[in-house]
Amino acid sequence: MNTKKIASAVLLLAMLSLMAAAQRHERRDMQLYKLSLVEKIISEYYVEPLGEDTLVEAAIRGMIGQLDPHTAYIPAKEVERSEESLRGSFDGIGVQFNMVEDTLFVIQPVPKGPSQRVGILAGDRITAVNDTAIAGVKMSREEIMRRLRGPKGTRVGLTVVRHGEPDTLHFDVVRDKIPVHTLDAAYMIRPRVGYIRLSSFGSTTHSEFIDALDKLKAQGMKSLILDLQENGGGYLQAAADLAGEFLAKGDLIVYTEGRKAPRQEFNAPGHGAFAKGKMVVLIDEYTASAAEIVTGALQDHGRATVVGRRSFGKGLVQRPMPLPDGSVVRLTVAHYYTPSGRCIQKPYRRGDQKAYQQDISNRLKSGELTADSASKSTADSLGGITPDIFITLDTTRYTPLHRRLVASGLLVQQNLRYIEQHRNELLAQGDFQHYKQHYQVPQQLIDDILAAAKAKKIEPKDDDELQRTLPQLRLQLKALTARDLWNMSEYFSIFNEQNPAVLKAIEIAE
Numbered sequence: 001m002n003t004k005k006i007a008s009a010v011l012l013l014a015m016l017s018l019m020a021a022a023q024r025h026e027r028r029d030m031q032l033y034k035l036s037l038v039e040k041i042i043s044e045y046y047v048e049p050l051g052e053d054t055l056v057e058a059a060i061r062g063m064i065g066q067l068d069p070h071t072a073y074i075p076a077k078e079v080e081r082s083e084e085s086l087r088g089s090f091d092g093i094g095v096q097f098n099m100v101e102d103t104l105f106v107i108q109p110v111p112k113g114p115s116q117r118v119g120i121l122a123g124d125r126i127t128a129v130n131d132t133a134i135a136g137v138k139m140s141r142e143e144i145m146r147r148l149r150g151p152k153g154t155r156v157g158l159t160v161v162r163h164g165e166p167d168t169l170h171f172d173v174v175r176d177k178i179p180v181h182t183l184d185a186a187y188m189i190r191p192r193v194g195y196i197r198l199s200s201f202g203s204t205t206h207s208e209f210i211d212a213l214d215k216l217k218a219q220g221m222k223s224l225i226l227d228l229q230e231n232g233g234g235y236l237q238a239a240a241d242l243a244g245e246f247l248a249k250g251d252l253i254v255y256t257e258g259r260k261a262p263r264q265e266f267n268a269p270g271h272g273a274f275a276k277g278k279m280v281v282l283i284d285e286y287t288a289s290a291a292e293i294v295t296g297a298l299q300d301h302g303r304a305t306v307v308g309r310r311s312f313g314k315g316l317v318q319r320p321m322p323l324p325d326g327s328v329v330r331l332t333v334a335h336y337y338t339p340s341g342r343c344i345q346k347p348y349r350r351g352d353q354k355a356y357q358q359d360i361s362n363r364l365k366s367g368e369l370t371a372d373s374a375s376k377s378t379a380d381s382l383g384g385i386t387p388d389i390f391i392t393l394d395t396t397r398y399t400p401l402h403r404r405l406v407a408s409g410l411l412v413q414q415n416l417r418y419i420e421q422h423r424n425e426l427l428a429q430g431d432f433q434h435y436k437q438h439y440q441v442p443q444q445l446i447d448d449i450l451a452a453a454k455a456k457k458i459e460p461k462d463d464d465e466l467q468r469t470l471p472q473l474r475l476q477l478k479a480l481t482a483r484d485l486w487n488m489s490e491y492f493s494i495f496n497e498q499n500p501a502v503l504k505a506i507e508i509a510e
Helices: 002-045 052-064 076-087 114-118 141-148 205-218 236-243 290-300 353-357 359-366 376-381 400-408 410-427 432-438 443-455 463-485 488-498 500-509
Strands: 072-074 089-092 095-100 103-109 125-129 155-161 169-174 176-179 183-190 193-198 223-227 252-257 264-267 279-283 305-308 316-322 328-337
Touching (some): 002 052, 052 072, 072 076, 095 125, 095 410, 103 463, 236 264, 290 305, 305 500, 353 359, 410 443, 432 488, 488 500
Parallel strands (some): 193 223, 279 305
16 A cells, blocks of 8 residues: 555656646747747837847847846857957967058068068058058058958959159959967066067967077076966867976866856866976966966966956856858856866956946956955955956056047157158168167157147147156157067067066066
């Protein structure tokens, strides 16, 4: 009798469970039907005609907007561009450029790239693409890039104005794969101390880093400064690969875990390229995601001294979910945790993007960025990686005049004009080390910038503001000139000599 009762009870529970599951499916089907019905009603009866594509896109964005700040919907036409900076290459003509007013000014052709192969030089102005004018016609930067890019192997005709040449020049460029670099700079900042700066974590980050590391070690590097300031992150695997170069075999780098995502661990493979040697990692309030994974792993294992300010605080893992039309939902599926178990994701309210985006501004207003007032335990509860050594953000370094000059684009425009006129003269003075030690920004360039600014009603409020502006203005111009004559390593070599975080890192690393 007891056996029958037990069997009956089990059967009843099973039936109730099936009924509950059926009700859940019925409710789900009802909600999906409801969503589809509303779309049909609006499409059919709304006062103005609306395409179904528009309504579906709006519905998707509405749903995404109720989730965490890092889940995102990427329309099909934007998917390729959104991946470009991390994927490692794109198809194009191969030039670094800037827009001077409404003209494309070539800063540097990519070494061995399609433009350099046909003879395009730094300082050239591209005025037309396939006989269509792009200069003097108020064409958007996005439209210009669309015309310059295209599938590998296709041809594009460029019309070029070159300083010192009386006539326009014409080049036929065959588009090719153009590498996208995530390593900004690598050089010996002091004898025995190397400096490497990464802008993001993409598919080529690890190989770029190893190449740079080998060159620095060949120059006698014993200590390393890894600069991850303003590094917004990227691929988790790229972060794990990089961190593995600094840790012992088997050391936990990071692990991820979510509601439907089982725990996944990433461990150092051993034989790291820089597993021994003093290390300093630089971070700031814009250091995020993959950059925080590397920093957290090195900090937890006591492998590096972390210098700077509390990092951004992104501890969420996104998985791309392709949709039939080529669009993608990047859905948050897990948290990631540092080796000690820290989830460094900062607090957020689902659906409140505005408050999340104001976090950095709130840190500045609260005084966190300008005074080391928070204890480590308090800071950790706010998310992000708390540095071992805090560096105050100097809000007085740049005057309002300097900020307005930068925002107006006048610094870059006037400096590019100066380089265009004096490139050969500047290069003839010697190599970069000679430039770094001896070059002084000419007063004429300063006067030209101030005159152009005055024409736009950008003026110092008094002579005191002008005098406080000039030292940083000259430093920035010298660094920009170094970048345009050589590359980004030379740019940072100039700027870093007055960067408090870098100077502190040098002190630790030496």
